[in-house]
Amino acid sequence: MGPLLVSLYVFVLAGFLGFELINKVPPTLHTPLMSGANAMSGITVIGALTLATVAEPRVSTILGFLAIALATINVVGGFLVTDRMLATFRRRR
């Protein structure tokens, strides 16, 4: 099995996993769940990190730098805002 085929297997199985993970969610959690999943899509930061590894300001490095900054906003802000929403649920108990 070639590397592309392995990646395709991973892709399809991960898709099923995503479908199964949250097939039943109380409406209370729709917004936090959307927000948390959104933060997770900032995983692209690990791709960006591999693209800004030289000191010289080439175009590719600057694009990588921008990608790191935007993805980090997505990750840090996303998890933080989700936590802020969920903190209000916890206080009641």
Add this chain to the structure above:
Amino acid sequence: MRTADVTALAALVSIALFVVGLKRLSRVRSARSGNQLMAAGMLVAVVLTLFELGRIDWRWILGGVAVGAGVGVATVLRAKATAMPEIVARFNGFGGAASALVAVSLFWAAVVEDPTATSAVEALGVTAAATAVLTVLIGGVTLSGSVLAELKLRGTVEGPARLPGRSLAMAVLLGLGVAAGWEAVVAHDATLPVVGMLVLVAASLLIGVVLVLPIGGADMPVVISLLNSLSGLAAAAAGFALDDPLLIIAGTVVGAAGLILTQIMCVAMNRSLLNVMVGGFGGDVEADTSEYVNVRSSDAEEAAMVLEAAERVIIVPGYGLAAGRAQNAAHEVAKALIALGVEVRFAIHPVAGRMPGHMNVVLAEAEVPYELLVEMDRINQDFPQTDVVIVVGANDVVNPAANTQPSSPIAGMPILDVASARRVFVIKRSLSPGYAGIKNELFERDNTVMLFGDAKQVLDDLAAHLHLARR
């Protein structure tokens, strides 16, 4: 063990944290710890990537992370609870943009900056080149679509209800994008690949605009959820381009989860996803925008007298409650009524507000007990036995036209059947239409009384009068 083995195992830990975290995030009791597990998974992923990079120049990376973390924290700290949907939309756009930039950067390094390279297909391989094009396409759509969604939620931009030739424009832009992407990765030329890539970026951004512009009303949450799914898929496509399984798995899980959530929201509105994406809330049907007749209004003092005598009261919150920051005042009214021995509950429509679960978040912020919040399906049968309903800043989700007028733009959308209660108080600034832009015949019913004014002010007055009644 080799470095590659160590990082591969760490990636597995990261995936496990993501999956368990997401699972826990979908249950109320474990939600907060689930979010923290996912954040931990992200930290593991970043640390292992840095470890893998080894001896490199750190300046750009540290700068990018510092800027991103600073802006992210500042944005959240400055945000109001009512602005959460806008914030989520913006972060989502940034995620899509980051994926697209990753692909462009990869392309640039392989084609433009490498003098020995002939084309991206030869330098990166067919799979990486094709998925890089796909990443730019999806990421660009996510960016412009999310930015536009944020502006529409804020009311800065109001799109036309219908965009003539939209399908054709989409098809042309998509064709242009694919053709430009093809040129970008196969051309043996100095300038053609660069031009192709720039045209691809422009086309993908325009597709996002054309996609979101005519969509409005209660459909906005669905669009944001769909864009969230797209940003996951953009990350997954970037994973293919970089041959990184961690990116593929995390991105795909988000893509699939976002799609399911989108579907759940469509079901709540009794519409298909296709119907939503065709846009222009309601499409061809004529909206009834005639003048109101037979509208009665009253004030807080009189309303309080009716409420004192009630046995069962249901409060129906809508976007107006969140926008007017009236959640604490609503809780005060509920507490005052409970102290008088009245049974009080909050009826939550699945798409009330600007996001699914928006009302839950806002009411939770005011510490309204979770047990008092009842979902539409479970509370609708109780309205005929309810003495008084207080509608606070909700409009389309209580419009009886959804059931009675087959030609109405919102026909078929499940609504809270408040009109069957004995008495309905509607707290609203004016008779202006809701997000769907149509008249609400509830306001003309004999059992409806309008309480005009600012939601917070009217509720504060109600609570004050109810407290007086206890003495």
